[in-house]
Amino acid sequence: MTALTPTAASASNTPSDPRRSTRGLLLATLGIPVVIILMLLAFLAPSINSGAQDLPLALSAPQAVQDQLLTQLDTAAPGVFDVTVVADGEAVAGAVENREAIGGITITADESGQQIEVVTASGAGSPYAALLTNLATTLEAQSDAQAVAAAQAQGADAATLLQVQQEASASQTVTVTDVAPLTEADPSGVGLSAIALPLVFGGMASGVILSLVLRTSPWRRALGAVAIAALGGLCVAAVLQTWFGAVDGSFLLLWAGLSLGIAAISLTLIGLQETLGYAGFGLGAVLMLFVSNPLSGLATGWQWLPSGWGTFGQLLPVGAAGTWLRSAAYFDGAGMGASPWVLTAWIVCGLALLALGAYVNARRSRRDRMS
Numbered sequence: 001m002t003a004l005t006p007t008a009a010s011a012s013n014t015p016s017d018p019r020r021s022t023r024g025l026l027l028a029t030l031g032i033p034v035v036i037i038l039m040l041l042a043f044l045a046p047s048i049n050s051g052a053q054d055l056p057l058a059l060s061a062p063q064a065v066q067d068q069l070l071t072q073l074d075t076a077a078p079g080v081f082d083v084t085v086v087a088d089g090e091a092v093a094g095a096v097e098n099r100e101a102i103g104g105i106t107i108t109a110d111e112s113g114q115q116i117e118v119v120t121a122s123g124a125g126s127p128y129a130a131l132l133t134n135l136a137t138t139l140e141a142q143s144d145a146q147a148v149a150a151a152q153a154q155g156a157d158a159a160t161l162l163q164v165q166q167e168a169s170a171s172q173t174v175t176v177t178d179v180a181p182l183t184e185a186d187p188s189g190v191g192l193s194a195i196a197l198p199l200v201f202g203g204m205a206s207g208v209i210l211s212l213v214l215r216t217s218p219w220r221r222a223l224g225a226v227a228i229a230a231l232g233g234l235c236v237a238a239v240l241q242t243w244f245g246a247v248d249g250s251f252l253l254l255w256a257g258l259s260l261g262i263a264a265i266s267l268t269l270i271g272l273q274e275t276l277g278y279a280g281f282g283l284g285a286v287l288m289l290f291v292s293n294p295l296s297g298l299a300t301g302w303q304w305l306p307s308g309w310g311t312f313g314q315l316l317p318v319g320a321a322g323t324w325l326r327s328a329a330y331f332d333g334a335g336m337g338a339s340p341w342v343l344t345a346w347i348v349c350g351l352a353l354l355a356l357g358a359y360v361n362a363r364r365s366r367r368d369r370m371s
Contacts, residue, residue: 052131055303057081058095058104058119060088065107065114069139076138080131089117096121097179099327099335102303103132105139115173121180123330125301126189129178136174180330183245191246192322192329193299195236199258199321200288202232203265208281210266211273218274218358222351225266233259247329254328257339261321264346268317271353274361292316301326314339317346 061069066085073081084101086092092104096119104119118136122129182189206228210221237255240246247254265288272280295305295313302310302319313319320342327336 051304052077052080052127053307054082055080055103055128055131056101057083058092058101059083059085059106060092061085061105061107062109065109069105069107072139073135076135077131092117092119093177093179096124097331097334099124099331099337102128102301116175118174118176120176120178121330122178122182122189123180123326125297125299125304125326127300127304133176136176139174182330183248185245186247191240191244192326195240195258195325196293196296196298196318196322198232198236199261199318200265200293202228202236203262203317204269204285204288206232206262207266207269207273207284211270211281218270218354221270222267222354225270226263229259229263229266232262233257247325249329249332253333254325257321257324257328260340260343260347261317261324264317264321264343264350267347267350267354269350271350271357274357275353276357288317292318295319296322298322298326315342317343320346 057073059066059069070083073083084095086095086104089106089108092101092106095101096104099121102124103121106117106119108115108117116136116139118132118139120129120132206225210224210228214221214224233255236258237251241248241251241254265284268288269281269284272284274280276283292313295309295316296302296318297305297310297313298318302314302323304310305313314323314337320339323339324336324343327333327339
């Protein structure tokens with residue numbers, strides 16, 4: 001039996017360097033509050049700065065009233081809409097149904113007077129339908145007020161002004177048409193908004209667990225991530241559509257979007273962990289939970305986010321998955337934009353990182369064995 005020398009014994013019982021412990025405590029004391037502030041800003045800043053600004057709006061109206069209507073829009077909602085003039089009412093409805101615009105206005109005139117149709121799509125995001133419905137009421141009130149003001153300018157008396165107002169209200173009708181309504185079971189649209197948490201958690205949890213359980217099998221991790229994503233997407237789609245009735249549309253398309261979204265998050269975390277070690281988990285968690293999630297626009301639609309941030313959010317997995325799912329749920333798959341390519345790109349990047357990390361780690365292991 002070999003006895004420990006005094007030097008070895010004292011070394012084994014030597015406490016950690018007090019200076020190192022102090023530095024660690026100082027870093028934790030200063031660093032954790034900074035992280036908390038960044039987390040708060042990540043969720044709070046987009047919410048506070050969000051709102052109606054330069055929202056795409058389709059317009060069809062006779063040439064004679066286009067300028068007047070644009071002036072009314074600037075008066076009623078300055079800076080809110082980015083108006084695109086289209087050929088007719090069908091083009092307006094088509095732009096909204098294809099998610100090229102958040103809503104539209106069609107004005108027609110005949111012998112009975114002027115008719116205004118405001119086209120909305122509740123499935124595009126909860127704020128837009130309410131905004132356009134209020135706009136319809138405002139436009140009707142402004143038109144009546146303009147008719148009364150014109151009569152006043154001509155010196156009409158009170159009785160005549162009342163008659164003018166009644167005739168203006170009778171000759172002009174404003175209707176609101178919802179071309180992508182929410183379901184009766186979920187009239188407020190909370191079902192789709194609630195997808196963000198299982199989407200992010202499912203991808204992150206599967207990535208972390210697979211990396212811990214299958215440490216020496218990188219490609220089994222990838223296969224496991226794909227399998228979990230497919231099964232998880234199936235379960236979430238079934239709960240949302242067949243159990244709660246929260247969404248309509250193609251079940252297969254909904255399933256595919258959920259599965260690709262979970263896989264994109266999971267494979268990205270697995271690739272980062274293989275390349276950077278446990279620091280990759282931290283980087284992936286920050287990216288998915290504190291950047292991609294608040295900038296996804298799942299609750300409101302990405303156009304409601306601050307200018308630039310909504311577009312950036314669409315290049316991240318949660319935002320791209322949200323656009324895919326909203327299109328699948330309410331627009332028969334129209335208006336997906338680049339979301340399929342964005343999710344595919346994240347999956348490919350995750351696999352590339354996994355391959356790079358596996359190659360580097362294999363070379364390092366061989367070199368260690370040889371030495």
